[in-house]
Amino acid sequence: MKKTTILGGVAIVAIAVAVGLLWQNGDTRADDVAGTNILTSQPPTAADADAVMRGKYVAIAGDCVACHTAPGSKDAFAGGYTISTPFGGIVASNITPDPEYGIGNWTERDFYRAVRHGKGKGGQYLYPAMPYNAYVKVSDQDMHDLWMYMRSVKPVNYKAPETDLGFPYNIRLAMMGWNLLFFKNQGYQPDSAKSAEWNRGAYLVEGLEHCSACHTAKNMLGGDKDTYLQGSNLAEWHAPDITPNNYTGIGRWNEQQIVDYLKLGSNHVAVASGPMAEAVTNSTQHLSEVDLRAIAVYLKSVPAADNVPPQPLATESAQMKMGANVYSANCSACHNSDGKGIPHLAASLAENPGLLADDPSSIITTVLEGGRGAVTEGNPTSGAMPAFAWKLSDEQVAAVATYLRNSWGNAAPAVTAKEVADQRKLLKQPSQMPAH
Structure with a gap:
């Protein structure tokens, strides 16, 4: 009887804690500072010009255009881009001021709650x-x-x-549980x-630039791990x-080399490619x-990963000898025999931290399908690699x-x-052509 009472008490406490956390994570009162006028009822005026310009910078820092614009589309923010996740493709919505398919009938408060709390106009998660x-x-x-800027962009009547x-x-509704586990309902502290300067950097990295979305490993439910x-x-x-x-990591990069990478898409070692090239092109080069x-x-101040280098593989192994031959025949013209590449054009391979993760996905993808470095105002030609x-x-x-x-x-x-082979299949890349 006593044991049952204790277990019952524990259950009640657990339920109370869960309910409390759900309430806390679902609390959107921070967004009540926003107005309740419908977007289209108050078009921006000349007096709003400064806010619109600041908002454009915020949108760039948040890289909103990357997800809310379909590949090849000339209609920015009209939606239709499919974000690949382990759970399936998630299609980004139209966030232009179109009243039918966009956010033209939203209030500023609706907008705040969607952006900061993950709740749509109708309350859906x-x-x-x-x-x-x-x-x-x-x-x-x-x-x-940002709201003022989004009110100023061209409305696009497109249903994503x-x-x-x-x-x-x-x-x-399951997102309520996800939020309970992984959403910390708190503004920047x-x-x-x-x-x-440090606080400004933390605000950008942790918030608008949302670097953790890609650079922090996820668990099986899609929440951030503690890495x-x-x-x-x-x-x-x-x-x-x-x-x-x-x-x-980037421990051997100085602050200027980090700045160069984010501004130009390249530095003394690395050339941004793949999703990072898009982030540099659309966002960081404009900061x-x-x-x-x-x-x-x-970034230079966050706790460093505890990764340590293993012993390099023996150069006389069969795989290393094959690799040396393939490199000499196909790669050395651009990346040089010493692996140091061409600054701002062909990445240095020597002491390049991007090559050294346990996960080799990026280097496999780059060799199979090639790629192009970030195109920036400071480096408009960038480099391209064949497949x-x-x-x-x-x-x-x-x-x-x-x-x-x-x-x-x-x-x-x-x-x-x-x-x-697995990566080739994922990328839908062709098999090696037979020799004639």
């Missing part, structure tokens, strides 16, 4: 592919300016396809022990460690020098990837032919 768990840190002023996930992921900014698999790509780790410096200061899927077998791609990861001071686990 949004999927966290919309990074409201980061945007919750965005200030009231930046939210208002509906997100259609399989059961049970199509149950949006400045650290008074840190400088204003903040230490790298994460994105299926086709691996978002690398961007902590001050000297092996897999002010002050903000880029603040980001660099913050080698048609030319190299799975064994050859694995060998050259292994060679890159274990030469010129690099050290990382070997890449297998199966990993390449």
